[in-house]
Every structure is written in structure tokens, then in C-alpha cells.
Amino acid sequence: MKIRKATIADLDTMMAIYAGARAFMAENGNPTQWGSSYPARELLEADLAAGYSYLCMDGEEAAAVFYFGPGPDPTYAVIEDGQWENDTPYWVVHRIAANGRRRGVAGFCLDWCFEQCGHLRIDTHADNLPMQKVLAKNGFARCGIIHLENGAPRIAYEKTK
Numbered sequence: 001m002k003i004r005k006a007t008i009a010d011l012d013t014m015m016a017i018y019a020g021a022r023a024f025m026a027e028n029g030n031p032t033q034w035g036s037s038y039p040a041r042e043l044l045e046a047d048l049a050a051g052y053s054y055l056c057m058d059g060e061e062a063a064a065v066f067y068f069g070p071g072p073d074p075t076y077a078v079i080e081d082g083q084w085e086n087d088t089p090y091w092v093v094h095r096i097a098a099n100g101r102r103r104g105v106a107g108f109c110l111d112w113c114f115e116q117c118g119h120l121r122i123d124t125h126a127d128n129l130p131m132q133k134v135l136a137k138n139g140f141a142r143c144g145i146i147h148l149e150n151g152a153p154r155i156a157y158e159k160t161k
Contacts, residue, residue: 028130082156083144091121096110096131
């Protein structure tokens with residue numbers, strides 16, 4: 001597997017991976033994190049324009065998609081029921097989703113991101129037990145609760161060197 005920047009030509013593939021991820025989450029007790037339409041095409045277009053969308057390629061197939069960009073992330077400014085491990089510069093991973101055809105893809109993506117920067121932050125929904133397991137397995141510490149711009153709570157994780 002390898003990681004590459006996504007391009008506008010990948011947008012339909014990205015949308016298909018996200019549609020599959022939404023279905024998987026709904027079938028596995030997490031129907032509200034992404035609902036029926038998140039992330040919106042316009043958000044992905046903005047991510048692409050900023051240069052922060054990536055694909056994990058398994059041969060010629062896109063196995064996963066994710067956002068990887070520099071902090072600070074405004075939703076991480078306040079953390080409750082815990083604290084961040086440190087305040088050094090960090091990068092964030094958002095909207096990570098795999099096509100489900102190969103095991104270990106999310107871990108591969110997270111490892112690649114960590115190799116690029118050495119300090120990552122990520123969050124997930126309380127009902128997203130598969131992602132919580134992936135994060136724990138890949139060395140992320142549960143740090144507390146953050147709130148999205150709309151006020152929705154998320155479990156915040158961090159991995160540092």
C-alpha cells in the first residue's frame with residue numbers, strides 16, 4: 001500500500017468510499033456520526049483545493065481516504081474530562097474511511113501520518129467503537145472530550161513521540 005495526495009479526478013471515488021463507510025457505521029451501531037450525507041461534496045472539494053486530502057492505494061485501488069492537515073484545529077482548543085498530552089505543534093486526521101476490502105488500512109494510514117509529523121490529534125464519535133479500537137491499537141491515547149462547531153461531543157485522541 002502507498003499514500004498519495006488525492007486530486008479532483010478522485011472525487012467520485014472518495015464519495016463512494018464515504019458512502020460505504022456511512023452504511024458500515026449505520027449497520028454497526030453508529031448511524032448518527034456521519035448521517036446520510038457527511039462529508040458533503042463541497043467539503044471534500046475544499047479539502048482537495050487546500051491540498052489536505054489523501055488516498056491510500058492498494059495497487060490501483062483506492063482502499064481509503066482521509067484528511068491530513070496541520071493544526072491548530074479550533075475544535076481542539078477546549079478539551080473537557082482530560083487534557084492533551086502536550087501543546088507542541090500537531091497535525092490532525094479527519095474523515096478517515098476505508099473501502100472495507102482489506103484489513104489494517106486505517107492503521108496503515110495513521111502510521112503514515114504519524115511518520116510525517118510525529119504528533120497527531122484525531123477525534124471520533126462515542127458510538128464509533130471500530131475507530132476507537134483502531135486508535136487504541138495504533139498507540140493513540142484517549143485525552144478527553146472536545147466539541148465540534150455544532151456542539152456535538154467527540155472523544156479526542158492524541159499520539160506523540
